[in-house]
Amino acid sequence: MATRAKKSPARSAQTSAIKAPKPIQFTKEQELEAYRHMLLIRRFEEKAGQLYGMGFIGGFCHLYIGQEAVVTGMQMSLKEGDQVITGYRDHGHMLACGMSPRGVMAELTGRRGGLSKGKGGSMHMFSKEKHFYGGHGIVGAQVSLGTGLAFANRYRDNGNVSLAYFGDGAANQGQVYESFNMASLWKLPVIYIIENNRYAMGTSVLRASAETDFSKRGISFNIPGIQVDGMDVRAVNAAGEEAAAWARSGKGPMILEMQTYRYRGHSMSDPAKYRSKDEVQKMRSDHDPIEQVKHRLIENGWSTEDDLKKIDKDVRDIVADAADFAQSDPEPDPSELYTDILL
Amino acid sequence: MPVEILMPALSPTMEEGKLSKWLKKEGDKVTSGDVLAEIETDKATMEVEAVDEGTLGKILVPEGTDNVKVNAVIAVLLGEGESADAASAPKAANAEAPAEEAPKQEAVAEKPAASVPAAPKTEVAADPDIPEGTEMVSTTVREALRDAMAEEMRRDPNVFIMGEEVAEYQGAYKITQGLLDEFGPRRVVDTPITEHGFAGVGVGAAMTGLRPIVEFMTFNFAMQAIDQIINSAAKTLYMSGGQMGAPMVFRGPSGAAARVAAQHSQCYAAWYSHIPGLKVVMPYSAADAKGLLKAAIRDPNPVIFLENEILYGHSFDVPKLDDFVLPIGKARIHKKGKDVTLVSFGIGMNYTVKAEAELAKMGIDAEIIDLRTIRPMDIPTVIESVKKTGRCVTIEEGYPQSSVGTEIATRVMQQAFDYLDAPILTIAGKDVPMPYAANLEKLALPNVQEIIDAVKAVTYTA
Numbered sequence: 001m002a003t004r005a006k007k008s009p010a011r012s013a014q015t016s017a018i019k020a021p022k023p024i025q026f027t028k029e030q031e032l033e034a035y036r037h038m039l040l041i042r043r044f045e046e047k048a049g050q051l052y053g054m055g056f057i058g059g060f061c062h063l064y065i066g067q068e069a070v071v072t073g074m075q076m077s078l079k080e081g082d083q084v085i086t087g088y089r090d091h092g093h094m095l096a097c098g099m100s101p102r103g104v105m106a107e108l109t110g111r112r113g114g115l116s117k118g119k120g121g122s123m124h125m126f127s128k129e130k131h132f133y134g135g136h137g138i139v140g141a142q143v144s145l146g147t148g149l150a151f152a153n154r155y156r157d158n159g160n161v162s163l164a165y166f167g168d169g170a171a172n173q174g175q176v177y178e179s180f181n182m183a184s185l186w187k188l189p190v191i192y193i194i195e196n197n198r199y200a201m202g203t204s205v206l207r208a209s210a211e212t213d214f215s216k217r218g219i220s221f222n223i224p225g226i227q228v229d230g231m232d233v234r235a236v237n238a239a240g241e242e243a244a245a246w247a248r249s250g251k252g253p254m255i256l257e258m259q260t261y262r263y264r265g266h267s268m269s270d271p272a273k274y275r276s277k278d279e280v281q282k283m284r285s286d287h288d289p290i291e292q293v294k295h296r297l298i299e300n301g302w303s304t305e306d307d308l309k310k311i312d313k314d315v316r317d318i319v320a321d322a323a324d325f326a327q328s329d330p331e332p333d334p335s336e337l338y339t340d341i342l343l
Numbered sequence: 344m345p346v347e348i349l350m351p352a353l354s355p356t357m358e359e360g361k362l363s364k365w366l367k368k369e370g371d372k373v374t375s376g377d378v379l380a381e382i383e384t385d386k387a388t389m390e391v392e393a394v395d396e397g398t399l400g401k402i403l404v405p406e407g408t409d410n411v412k413v414n415a416v417i418a419v420l421l422g423e424g425e426s427a428d429a430a431s432a433p434k435a436a437n438a439e440a441p442a443e444e445a446p447k448q449e450a451v452a453e454k455p456a457a458s459v460p461a462a463p464k465t466e467v468a469a470d471p472d473i474p475e476g477t478e479m480v481s482t483t484v485r486e487a488l489r490d491a492m493a494e495e496m497r498r499d500p501n502v503f504i505m506g507e508e509v510a511e512y513q514g515a516y517k518i519t520q521g522l523l524d525e526f527g528p529r530r531v532v533d534t535p536i537t538e539h540g541f542a543g544v545g546v547g548a549a550m551t552g553l554r555p556i557v558e559f560m561t562f563n564f565a566m567q568a569i570d571q572i573i574n575s576a577a578k579t580l581y582m583s584g585g586q587m588g589a590p591m592v593f594r595g596p597s598g599a600a601a602r603v604a605a606q607h608s609q610c611y612a613a614w615y616s617h618i619p620g621l622k623v624v625m626p627y628s629a630a631d632a633k634g635l636l637k638a639a640i641r642d643p644n645p646v647i648f649l650e651n652e653i654l655y656g657h658s659f660d661v662p663k664l665d666d667f668v669l670p671i672g673k674a675r676i677h678k679k680g681k682d683v684t685l686v687s688f689g690i691g692m693n694y695t696v697k698a699e700a701e702l703a704k705m706g707i708d709a710e711i712i713d714l715r716t717i718r719p720m721d722i723p724t725v726i727e728s729v730k731k732t733g734r735c736v737t738i739e740e741g742y743p744q745s746s747v748g749t750e751i752a753t754r755v756m757q758q759a760f761d762y763l764d765a766p767i768l769t770i771a772g773k774d775v776p777m778p779y780a781a782n783l784e785k786l787a788l789p790n791v792q793e794i795i796d797a798v799k800a801v802t803y804t805a
């Protein structure tokens with residue numbers, strides 16, 4: 001990694017795909033932080049699924065279960081003011097950015113205490129305070145927008161980077177490549193994070209993508225890319241640190257392909273018949289991002305089962321509180337129908 | 344406390360389903376994420392996953408049961424040390440029982456629908472007074488637009504312009520002439536030919552509080568970017584509950600130029616006027632172009648600013664003032680009259696002004712209203728005029744169906760029906776893609792004679 005950093009910015013295709021940095025060992029504190037954050041997302045999403053089943057959450061609801069290490073590891077490599085933008089599978093990103101579980105859950109139930117006052121829903125939430133720019137329901141739109149966030153950082157020369165998350169499906173949209181071109185041309189501080197969970201709704205990457213190594217998708221634009229084990233929060237964090245340093249130093253964008261997996265269907269109404277139960281079970285039992293951290297915490301003697309149960313209870317309490325709030329908070333006042341259309 | 348496992352809804356429309364199979368037995372240990380059962384909906388077979396941990400205490404709905412209502416209790420999950428007997432008698436033990444305890448119904452569905460609140464009315468200020476003795480300078484629309492941008496860029500360092508050929512080429516239509524020299528490449532940004540992408544980049548920058556002016560070489564090319572304009576720029580303020588929006592201007596020529604045929608000759612006034620969250624401005628004169636573009640750049644909302652290639656070279660008097668800003672949303676009475684109201688905007692005003700001169704010779708005193716802004720539409724000014732004249736003709740170059748004119752006609756009919764002495768007639772471009780041949784192109788566009796004929800018809804002076 002150090003040797004590559006010394007090279008001049010890649011001008012040839014061969015140097016565009018670069019090797020993933022070795023996962024750094026986490027300290028006890030980092031492992032515990034990652035464990036807690038990932039568990040919060042997991043439990044939150046399970047509860048969201050439950051509330052959906054009970055009819056409290058309407059419309060589309062895309063759960064992040066299985067992919068928790070991606071946002072958790074990336075967030076650990078950011079500094080204050082760095083922006084995050086993503087697509088419709090966004091609950092995990094918002095929690096990772098520090099947005100309130102109550103606010104997210106109440107938005108899912110369409111209540112006035114929701115982050116968008118109940119007017120955005122699952123796919124459309126924002127937080128100026130936490131530098132989270134949505135939550136976008138149009139596949140791929142967030143890539144141009146995220147490039148615009150980086151443009152603004154460059155315009156202001158503020159030293160911040162923006163993170164534009166999108167999936168393996170969105171990676172085939174045209175505006176993604178329009179954005180790659182401009183970001184590289186103008187050396188914009190943006191990290192493109194392709195969350196490759198292997199399925200664009202029901203279409204596997206093999207059936208949708210001529211090049212399934214998404215880290216190579218920037219080759220025509222001289223954007224380096226790294227393939228990352230997105231189930232290992234340490235690997236994600238190491239790649240995130242490298243990409244953030246790269247973008248912050250004025251070298252332009254970097255692509256991180258996070259190889260990850262979603263355990264649930266595309267949305268709540270997806271029976272996921274396009275993949276075998278064995279495939280899902282194997283990912284859950286062999287690669288679960290949370291179990292990996294848990295295993296290391298116990299193996300290293302850093303935590304006991306009881307310590308972790310305590311964290312689990314804390315997290316469940318936070319989620320239960322969010323769920324209670326989201327069910328009891330009133331719906332928006334009818335007068336909100338006509339607010340926030342124009343300033 | 345034992346946890347009740349409910350029949351889940353797995354799509355926005357599901358009300359009941361078949362519990363086809365239990366994958367766990369009573370007494371089985373369950374951890375969150377385990378698949379408990381399979382259910383069939385009208386669309387698919389789905390799995391019910393456990394959310395909580397414990398032991399499956401009692402199965403209340405046996406497999407193979409049809410028509411299990413959403414939210415019916417289908418099983419009871421026991422925590423450590425709890426027994427199935429301790430679980431209180433289930434409230435909805437079989438599928439036939441109505442799910443009246445379901446919180447969904449209480450919480451959401453059963454409330455009487457609130458009456459729809461009235462849309463708020465906003466007052467728009469009148470044009471600023473131009474002090475007596477102000478020098479009027481003959482200016483082309485092109486220069487007026489350039490001056491407006493330069494003045495606003497001097498005033499606010501957050502304003503920048505991006506688009507194809509805006510910098511080194513000095514603008515495909517020379518609207519940005521000289522801006523690169525004055526403001527440099529940081530604020531006058533040449534983009535690749537990539538409308539969808541750079542529109543999105545502009546919106547993203549605006550979401551952080553910058554004030555982009557995105558120039559489209561023509562609005563025909565903005566079709567590539569229309570998703571970012573509508574789904575991102577126009578809707579973000581609402582979707583974010585007012586936290587962030589897109590304070591920016593999308594501008595460029597719209598409508599027919601000359602002999603550039605179907606793909607380059609289309610008016611977008613009606614298209615964008617459909618969208619809540621946008622303002623749509625379409626000036627005719629150089630003074631309006633300047634004053635309204637300055638207002639658009641300062642406006643905290645996304646503004647679609649529709650120019651016209653043919654008008655770029657036309658000269659009009661522009662008041663020489665340090666800061667000439669006009670209100671968005673206010674029509675301008677171009678010429679007062681009493682016999683008929685002619686409503687137009689943009690290049691449509693060219694035909695209208697010529698028709699009015701002919702009508703005057705025939706003794707018909709027409710009032711001309713230049714809408715200037717298409718959204719929000721200044722209907723009060725139109726209604727005031729129609730109350731006086733009792734007759735109205737609209738003129739535009741866009742296609743006839745769902746046009747700006749039909750919108751005006753609808754609103755005047757609804758709000759001033761009793762004042763009308765004749766049906767409102769709408770003059771528009773013909774309902775055809777723009778042809779290339781000179782004679783056909785001329786036929787496809789509105790013409791002065793059509794306006795005269797329409798006025799004769801509504802004034803019964805055939």
